[in-house]
Amino acid sequence: MMINKRLIGTVSESKKYIAGNVAAQWCSLAANIVMMTAVTGLLASLFHKTADKNNGFLTAAIAAAAVMVRYNCTLLSSRMGYLSSKTVKKTLREKIYEKLLRLGASYNEQVKTSEVVQVAVEGVEQLETYFGAYLPQFFYAMLAPLTLFSCLCFVNVPSAVVLFVCVPLIPVSIAAVQTWAKKLLSKYWGQYTALGDTFLENLQGLTTLKIYQSDSFKNEEMNREAEKFRRITMKVLTMQLNSITVMDLIAYGGAALGVIMAATQFRAGNVTLSGCLLVILLSADFFIPMRQLGSFFHVAMNGMAASDKIFRLLDLPEAEEKTGSFPQDCKIVCTGLRFSYGENSSDGGNSFNEDNSSCGGREILHGISMQFPKGGFVSIVGESGCGKSTMAAVLMGRGRGYGGSVKIGDKELSDIRETELMKNITYVSNQSYLFKGTVKENLLMGKPDASDQELWEILNRVNLAGFLKSGGGLGTLLTEKASNLSGGQRQRLALARALLHDSPVYIFDEATSNIDVESENDIMREIHALAGQKTVILISHRLASVTVSDNIYVMDKGNVAESGSHEELLAGGGVYAKLWDTQQSLENYGNSPRVYLDGHSAGVEDRDRRKDGAAG
Numbered sequence: 001m002m003i004n005k006r007l008i009g010t011v012s013e014s015k016k017y018i019a020g021n022v023a024a025q026w027c028s029l030a031a032n033i034v035m036m037t038a039v040t041g042l043l044a045s046l047f048h049k050t051a052d053k054n055n056g057f058l059t060a061a062i063a064a065a066a067v068m069v070r071y072n073c074t075l076l077s078s079r080m081g082y083l084s085s086k087t088v089k090k091t092l093r094e095k096i097y098e099k100l101l102r103l104g105a106s107y108n109e110q111v112k113t114s115e116v117v118q119v120a121v122e123g124v125e126q127l128e129t130y131f132g133a134y135l136p137q138f139f140y141a142m143l144a145p146l147t148l149f150s151c152l153c154f155v156n157v158p159s160a161v162v163l164f165v166c167v168p169l170i171p172v173s174i175a176a177v178q179t180w181a182k183k184l185l186s187k188y189w190g191q192y193t194a195l196g197d198t199f200l201e202n203l204q205g206l207t208t209l210k211i212y213q214s215d216s217f218k219n220e221e222m223n224r225e226a227e228k229f230r231r232i233t234m235k236v237l238t239m240q241l242n243s244i245t246v247m248d249l250i251a252y253g254g255a256a257l258g259v260i261m262a263a264t265q266f267r268a269g270n271v272t273l274s275g276c277l278l279v280i281l282l283s284a285d286f287f288i289p290m291r292q293l294g295s296f297f298h299v300a301m302n303g304m305a306a307s308d309k310i311f312r313l314l315d316l317p318e319a320e321e322k323t324g325s326f327p328q329d330c331k332i333v334c335t336g337l338r339f340s341y342g343e344n345s346s347d348g349g350n351s352f353n354e355d356n357s358s359c360g361g362r363e364i365l366h367g368i369s370m371q372f373p374k375g376g377f378v379s380i381v382g383e384s385g386c387g388k389s390t391m392a393a394v395l396m397g398r399g400r401g402y403g404g405s406v407k408i409g410d411k412e413l414s415d416i417r418e419t420e421l422m423k424n425i426t427y428v429s430n431q432s433y434l435f436k437g438t439v440k441e442n443l444l445m446g447k448p449d450a451s452d453q454e455l456w457e458i459l460n461r462v463n464l465a466g467f468l469k470s471g472g473g474l475g476t477l478l479t480e481k482a483s484n485l486s487g488g489q490r491q492r493l494a495l496a497r498a499l500l501h502d503s504p505v506y507i508f509d510e511a512t513s514n515i516d517v518e519s520e521n522d523i524m525r526e527i528h529a530l531a532g533q534k535t536v537i538l539i540s541h542r543l544a545s546v547t548v549s550d551n552i553y554v555m556d557k558g559n560v561a562e563s564g565s566h567e568e569l570l571a572g573g574g575v576y577a578k579l580w581d582t583q584q585s586l587e588n589y590g591n592s593p594r595v596y597l598d599g600h601s602a603g604v605e606d607r608d609r610r611k612d613g614a615a616g
């Protein structure tokens with residue numbers, strides 16, 4: 001009956017607290033039996049007028065001692081319940097957290113963030129009752145009727161048998177609703193996580209919804225979801241209430257039968273008055289533990305449904321433990337690289353997608369071959385949706401299960417530990433995440449031991465020092481996602497953090513899209529300065545930014561359409577040349593190289609200078 005061995009094994013430390021809890025409750029019951037025996041004995045002797053002073057004092061002393069024992073046992077039992085709940089919460093949340101770490105940066109390919117949050121918070125909370133109350137009560141509810149039966153057998157066997165036989169009717173009634181309840185609770189949890197998911201998404205996109213006046217439409221959609229959740233909650237509550245009513249009927253009916261039996265036996269002279277009174281006073285104790293178990297049962301069932309979700313999360317397949325480190329000779333060579341997203345994959349991830357392989361979905365990269373020499377500056381360009389960011393994701397180790405080969409030095413990318421990849425490849429997108437806190441805290445993520453002077457130097461390089469000095473300096477407070485900075489400032493700060501990270505490889509994925517020209521100039525200047533010292537992979541849809549690259553790969557629908565330097569590609573008159581002409585006419589740049597605001601011009605000379613430097 002809802003004894004989940006795996007769950008108990010997972011939090012095996014809680015076993016001792018459960019045993020302690022059961023022992024405390026059992027001692028309390030034993031004290032109650034002793035007290036009731038003493039009290040009924042006194043009542044009988046009073047009735048028969050055989051009681052004396054000593055009887056009274058002895059009974060009072062026994063009762064006082066029993067009350068003390070029961071009081072302490074109750075305290076001990078709730079302490080044990082608390083300790084077991086605490087252990088369960090801590091252990092399960094730790095396990096979920098560690099699992100997420102093991103799943104790595106691509107965890108949301110397999111599970112939605114909202115689902116993880118709900119399972120880790122509410123789900124674990126439900127299991128607290130399972131361990132803290134249900135499990136101890138389960139064992140105590142077995143032990144208590146057996147103990148009472150053994151004692152009352154010495155008083156009157158028929159009454160003891162009637163009471164004992166009625167007790168299992170409670171678990172029978174619970175089992176009757178169990179299958180139905182299980183399905184209902186599984187539906188309830190599904191609805192709960194779906195509502196949480198919609199709620200989180202709509203809350204995050206509230207500004208967009210307001211802009212497009214779609215908030216009322218989404219509001220209605222959420223109302224519909226909430227109504228579904230309300231209905232299923234009501235069904236769960238009705239099921240619980242009905243089940244509790246049935247259990248009450250059995251408990252009170254059983255106790256009444258026991259009392260009637262005791263009275264009949266007394267009339268027939270088969271039991272003494274004190275014995276009869278003892279049976280009457282203890283009859284309720286036969287049923288109370290089981291009845292209590294019944295009320296914990298429904299909460300525990302909810303916990304069981306939550307535990308299914310927790311185990312499905314904990315059982316998600318992990319990439320094999322990788323041992324490879326990042327080779328220092330970090331020339332990156334992709335050969336015949338193929339990649340597909342999982343069938344239901346989205347940014348939000350699959351909801352515990354059973355099939356985690358990327359096979360079966362739409363193939364995005366169709367056998368890409370590219371080379372990124374150590375210290376080289378290589379750009380990837382192409383029309384929107386051709387697979388540039390997917391390429392970056394694979395290089396970052398986020399695209400699990402790619403086909404073909406990606407070699408970093410002499411090692412295959414899939415053999416390199418994720419932490420090693422993160423340490424050695426810095427990825428800067430146009431949506432870099434900045435955390436709530438100070439500028440300094442955000443920068444130190446890139447290099448925890450950086451001095452203030454180092455931080456200011458970097459801020460100077462990205463042209464943010466002036467702005468910050470006029471404000472709160474390094475202690476300037478950022479709100480969530482640094483929404484109190486402009487888009488350009490945010491991106492420059494993200495670049496500063498990336499530069500501090502000082503990794504051998506940098507991937508810039510549209511790092512300058514949607515920002516002001518001045519910030520774009522600052523960022524591009526730093527990216528160009530990095531080239532030559534680091535391996536730089538620049539992904540951009542804006543060809544003016546890539547003209548100085550050593551090599552440019554032009555992607556088209558998941559293939560490499562052509563590659564070469566800017567001049568070679570222009571001379572080739574292919575996809576790149578056409579894109580260049582279109583963009584140039586749009587930007588009205590003519591054929592002149594891009595001129596930065598500080599007067600420095602990016603062009604072929606830059607690349608040649610870098611090459612000369614590297615050669616020197």
Ligand SMILES: Nc1ncnc2c1ncn2[C@@H]1O[C@H](COP(=O)(O)OP(=O)(O)OP(=O)(O)O)[C@@H](O)[C@H]1O
Nearest residue numbers: 341345346347364383384385386387388389390391
């Ligand atoms: N998480 C994902 N799940 C499923 N499909 C995806 C996912 N991310 C991207 N895609 C698909 O992969 C294709 C390539 O997307 P990708 O983001 O790599 O293109 P891109 O060249 O970087 O485009 P852009 O320049 O617009 O950023 C697109 O058709 C897109 O629909």
